[in-house]
Amino acid sequence: MDTGIVAALIAPGSRAAPGYGRLTPRDRVVDVACVLIAFLFGLIAVGDNDPVPRIGPLPHWLDLTLCIAGALSLLVRRRWPIGLAVLMILASTLVPSVGAAGGLALFNVAVHRRPAVSLSLGAVAMASCMLQFWLYPLSDVPNAYWIAVILTALACLALVAWGIVVRTRRQLMTSLTDRAVRAEAEQQLRVEQGQRLERERIAREMHDALGHRLSLLSIHAGALEFRPDMPTDELSRAAGVIRSSARDCVDDLREIVGVLRSQHTADGPRRGIAELDVLLDESRAAGMRIELETGVELSEVPDTIGRHAYRIVQEGLTNARKHAPHQAVRVLLSGAPGAGLSVEVSNPLVHDVASPGSRVGLIGLAERASLAGGRFEHGATADGEFRLAAWLPWVAYDDGRE
Structure with a gap:
């Protein structure tokens, strides 16, 4: 208001x-x-x-x-x-x-x-x-x-x-x-702070990913420079790696333009959706009951949206552990190249747990999904569950590589 x-x-x-x-x-x-x-x-x-x-x-x-x-x-x-x-x-x-x-x-x-x-x-x-x-x-x-x-x-x-x-x-x-x-005013300040922190986190992640891909590109380009007489199949494979790395760099640069840059150093490891099993194992070790339903091959999800999906699942598990302890949590991943990636985390509502929270994490996820060109929503459902869902764009390339 x-x-x-x-x-x-x-x-x-x-x-x-x-x-x-x-x-x-x-x-x-x-x-x-x-x-x-x-x-x-x-x-x-x-x-x-x-x-x-x-x-x-x-x-x-x-x-x-x-x-x-x-x-x-x-x-x-x-x-x-x-x-x-x-x-x-x-x-x-x-x-x-x-x-x-x-x-x-x-x-x-x-x-x-x-x-x-x-x-x-x-x-x-x-x-x-x-x-x-x-x-x-x-x-x-x-x-x-x-x-x-x-x-x-x-x-x-x-x-x-x-x-x-x-x-x-x-x-x-x-x-x-x-x-x-x-x-x-304080609520507005918390919203702006959550958006700014999330933008800074995305910028750091993109910076790390971009540096990694540029280093790979430089290595393969150096191999072509020093071995111009390599076999045709190896030459074709190296050229394909260079082209893929260059395209991924362009995608990362396009995403970096939309977020703020931070002078702070990264404060944690950079993970993507391919490391989802590690995240689930850590949560199960902490006593959570998690059911995973996935209709996609996690290794095929591009890193540019994989990091966002990982962060959304991570925040959903954190909220469930905080607001609905000892309750079963369902994680659903679905989608395909060209159709987008859907991420959903749901758990039963527990009304007797007095832990309102600051909602800064949800604000950050909404900002992250918006910057990626996707959508984000959360709230209680008619079935008595709290549902956190996001849709992220998954571009289909014409060369057969997602």
Whole structure:
């Protein structure tokens, strides 16, 4: 999955919060909603002078203007969250119609600042409401002052708590997004590393094979140079060996062009499909049960695809030994010149073996088969087996030699 899609699926909220960029459509909708809520709640307190405030009634037009100004000030809450909250809380002490704007500003601080800051402002808001209810006395209901103070204090605590919960959720979603992006990047890096290592391994193998064939070609060409009078049949045989070696060199060069070259030295012996019996014997000696079905003569398989087939069988046996220990493994080889070489390794699935693996080996095999012009697939079958299969091109030459 693309990392941009992963980030969008679990995006942590407003991108216009401090530290983010431009406003999104969602942010603009939230802004309009905040302004409307603050204005509508403020209208309830506009002109409410019964009983008469201790500081004297505010003119209706001034009270309405301050209510509108308080609601519109919420549009800058992302840029100056703390300053706006302090201003609105203090202003609500003398002008109750901006109290709703002060509550929303307090909630905004709880969302975007540390809990210690929002709790401190919540305490300031509680002190402000105590002074406000003294300046603007309520009805003659017994204990009306303390009831109003307690209810307002609970509302302030609820706003702060809600803001802290939203902040915690956003931080959690941000953390999950970062982890998902890192995991995706690490997986992509493992895939690229597996492809690069496999290309380097193929290049080393091709380099060794090419050097071997060129040395043979040089030896037979030298024999022709020093013995021009050799019998006709020996001359024809040497010329045939030289032609075959030159053709194999061309095939190896064509394959080397498609892979990366490495400055590292080879790290293991170079084997082909002709040495498959040795590989199977080694695996059987390690306790594996292997059934081989082959419809081709292994010695006739060209080295250029024989090395790939050997590597595919080797990886299949390694996977079976790791993920399905003590299970029977079936190795199938079939094909012919011109039709290609099919390689298949299958074993029963074992679900109780907790060994997921890195899948780098399978990635390398897919890269190897692709570079050779073939196909590679792997996965579970309907019969409850894990199947690893590849098809490699097997060119048919017109001289009778495969």
